[in-house]
Amino acid sequence: MSGFKMEHKNPEGLFVSKAFSQAITVSGKAKTIYIGGQNATNSKGELIGAGDLELQTKQVLNNIATILASENASFVNLVKLNIYLLNGCDPRVGLKAFQEVAGLLDNPPLVTVLFVSGVGHPGCLLEIDGIAVIEDKD
Template sequence: MEITHLNPETLHSNPAFSQGVLVTGAHRTLHVGGQNGTDPSGAIVPGGLGPQTEQAIRNVLTVLAEAGADQSNVVRLAVYLAAGQSVDEGYAASARVWGPYPTALTVLIVAALGRPDALVELEATAVIE
């Protein structure tokens, strides 16, 4: 088994975590670390939950592309919403960027995220042939 840490140049870099971790074996499994709605500089995008969700999904898609994958390879998404945020607003924003790729999904409402200004965080698991 080989483990490759993915940190695309167009995403914010942080030495404390990888944007994705690719596990190669019979199939490759990609674990995308928690993605907030951050721009390449690491700043949270303005505008609230909708824009943050859209950017977090774009960040997930960027990590997927780095591994040669896309939404069709994702087998699981975990969505963490800060308390008080609208699940419906998050779903609507997600549909605009993610498209028609249903996957196993977990949505959790949490008291707060690691970044106080973040309203959403996404994790993804993808299997790549």
Template sequence: MILIKNTAMKYLITIIFITIVNTTFAQQVDKEFINPFRIKPSGYTHTVVSASGRTIYISGQVPVNEAGQVVGEGDLKAQTKQVYDNLLYCLRFAGARFEDVVKMTTYVVNYKPSDIDIVREVRKGYLSKENPPASTLVGVQALAHPDYMIEIEAIAVIPDKGN
């Protein structure tokens, strides 16, 4: 009788352990951040591979506040901060964080090489330094509103809801 209880207990403990481990791993999204050795990183990851999860596509965010007013007219740094705040809000609303972002595309009006320093300064306050997302910066002639200087879109991957 004692042997049966021990065997049953071992079986029960094994099932509980497997359930806990499976639940823990199921909540993680497998993402691999790759920087091929021939391509030097410059504050972003060149390739991100996502094996599973839900994909979130965030439309280009522009420098407007909750009232729809342009923030930081003529000030790229202020506009970039507002855009990242808007991205953060969108991510949180979808149940994600900046750590879940795998790709970003940044559009800057009348881009000058010195603009990258301004964008990077703001960006580093939001993004992971260890695994930043794959990123593209595009200089454009104009955006949807004449006072917009920057627009950023993002793609994030989070665990499936069922897991």
């Protein structure tokens, strides 16, 4: 990350977590990747893991990984994730799946988790959107 600087900040007085950062600043020559809401469908539009939050989370994260890879990025480039979980779902299941797919990140992204009554695709238990940054080489 030589053309830009991404700093993960956990100011004194705030909780320090291995799952999320409190703030991130980006400066320099960077390209922003906005990731639209991803659900648990595969490339054929088929729902993966009906009724299973862990399997659905893994599919969503695989979709995000595909988007990131298409821009020569990975989970380390994530700045922000918004996670929309159906009411009654256990966020710890999703966190476990995230750690299995993305690994333990030294500098995790900012994370917001919201419980909702539904998402756009029937049968989906969650939807995740996000923002990532990479060096702008143009």
